[in-house]
Amino acid sequence: MKKKVIFFEVQGGSDKGSDGHRKDTMPMVNALIDKGYPAEVVFFDVARLDEIYHYVKDNAVAYVSRINPGNLHGEAQYFSMLRALCEDGVIGMPHPDAMTGxxxxxxLVKLTDTSLVPTDTYAYYTMSEFFYQFPKALLLNERVLKQNRGSTGEGIWRVQLAENVPPGVTEVPLSTKIKCTEATDNHVEYWKLGEFMLFCEQYIIGDGGMLVDMPFLPRxxxxxxxxxxxxxxxxxxxxxxxxxxxxxxxxxxxxxxxxxxxxxxxxxxxxxxxxxxxxxxxxxxxxxxxxxxxxxxxxxxxxxxxxxxxxxxxxxxxxxxxxSELSLAPRVADEIIACIKEREQLKA
Ligand SMILES: Nc1ncnc2c1ncn2[C@@H]1O[C@H](COP(=O)(O)OP(=O)(O)OP(=O)(O)O)[C@@H](O)[C@H]1O
Ligand SMILES: [Mg+2]
The missing domain is CATH 3.30.470.20 (ATP-grasp fold, B domain)
Structure with a gap:
């Protein structure tokens, strides 16, 4: 008997349809079943961690993670469980560290020596790194600062100089007036550089906190x-x-x-x-x-x-x-089957 493909979801959240599933989940499950591969959904619940882990370990050839981070309680436990499942030989779609990576x-910063990312792209995990590098980077060109958490443009700031800096400086003085535009709604705020950088501390502190700093691309x-x-x-x-x-x-x-x-x-x-x-x-x-x-x-x-x-x-x-494109489900199912077959060939 073939082992199952298990889709992880969570209960609740605005991404669910009337059947309690994400709207794109059952089309994938059904497409797999149509193609002869057993598949089912397991709702992750941190209170049932052990039971879920053992069930998936014993029954799954692969898992597909379909949980929106915003709906997930017990993220750390979920990720450790996925990591353990991958170590047990369950195919991770994706591996938890790929998901975060x-x-x-x-x-982006890990890719600066490819042609895909400009070399002057930085990541700041502490305020001291931020204060050391950002005023230098801003002297050379307009920047975009990106927080890691959140989405839809929140905490994504285009930063421009709003006044000239004295000649000969090697970094923008912290008292310089800057123009900041946030990507949520393109609203503009004027700040002193140093004060704005202190305001940005909220993006750097806490779990997964960081700011990525890259050149603004006018195109x-x-x-x-x-x-x-x-x-x-x-x-x-x-x-x-x-x-x-x-x-x-x-x-x-x-x-x-x-x-x-x-x-x-x-x-x-x-x-x-x-x-x-x-x-x-x-x-x-x-x-x-x-x-x-x-x-x-x-x-x-x-x-x-x-x-x-x-x-x-x-x-x-x-x-x-x-x-919005559920007709893709059979193609996704084919891709899942291809992953399983590749793994079987590796083992053989
Ligand atoms: N280097 C850049 N130059 C110009 N515009 C940029 C740059 N980086 C980001 N943007 C603009 O800011 C927007 C938001 O940035 P980004 O997509 O990185 O953040 P996000 O909040 O995670 O968005 P999403 O909701 O798509 O995940 C982008 O869609 C793009 O329009
Ligand atoms: Mg985006």
Whole structure:
């Protein structure tokens, strides 16, 4: 009897349909069953940790994690359980450390020696690192600061100088007036650099706290390009164009960006460039198997020879949804089956 593919969900949360599941879960489960692979959903509940762990260990060939981090109580225990299951030989889709590795903002910093991320991209885990580097970086160009927690542009700030700095300085003085635009809604605030940096302490402290600092890419005006990936295959492209007003740089829906769904063929240059470096990306992020369903977001920039470069802005892989395109479910099921077969061949 074949072992099962187990999908982890949690009860509750705004991502659930009337049957209590994420809308994209049962289509995957049913597609697997149609193809002859037993599959079921297990609701993670930290109070039943032991029981769940043993059930999955004994019954699953693979797990697929479909839990939105915002709905998850007992994240640390969930991740340790997934890690243990992977060690027991259950195929992790994805491995918990891949989930955090790809999804955390500082993934970018691990990729600065690829052409996907500018070399002057930094991560700050302490206020002293932040105060040491950021005023120097800001002297050279406009910056975008990104907090790790939160989404939809909260705590993502474009930072520009709002006055000239004295000639000959090697870093922007902390008393300098700066213009800060937040990606949630493109609203503008003026600050003194030092005071703004103190305000940013909230993003650095606590679990998973960090700020990533990268150059502002003005061609964001032309849009952010999201590749929706099934393991190593880009199957959809979303082009997100920020609102037209002067300060708008955000590609989030709430900020007024326009979304367009493109066939991958329109973005062949980007896709070929990314796929040619995927092996390196995987290696730099800990050499885990590529996540089953994940996204990579790009912004255009100018290469030295005048051609287009594509800069990676962020990746997501915790629980990327495809509720608006449920017809993808059989393809996802095929990909899951392919993973299982690859693992069987490795063992043979
Ligand atoms: N380096 C950059 N240059 C220009 N614009 C940028 C840059 N980085 C991010 N942005 C803009 O800010 C927006 C939010 O940034 P990002 O996607 O990193 O944060 P997020 O809050 O995690 O968003 P999401 O909800 O997509 O996960 C992007 O969609 C993009 O429009
Ligand atoms: Mg984003």
């Amino acid at each position: 790809y999804g955390a903002k500082d993934a 964001i005006k032309e849009g952010e390009i999201r590749l929706f990936m099934l393991r190593d295959t880009p199957i959809n492209v979303v082009h997100k164009k920020p609102a037209a007003d002067a300060d708008a740089f955000s590609a989030t829906l709430f900020s007024g960006a326009q979304y367009r769904y493109d066939p991958p063929i329109l973005w062949e240059g980007l896709i070929n460039d990314f796929l040619s470096q995927l092996h390196t990306v995987k290696e730099k992020l800990g050499n885990y198997d590529l996540p089953l369903i994940w996204t990579a977001d790009f912004i255009l920039s100018d290469a030295p020879d005048g051609s287009d470069d594509y800069v990676l802005g962020e990746m997501n892989c915790s629980c990327v949804g495809f509720t």
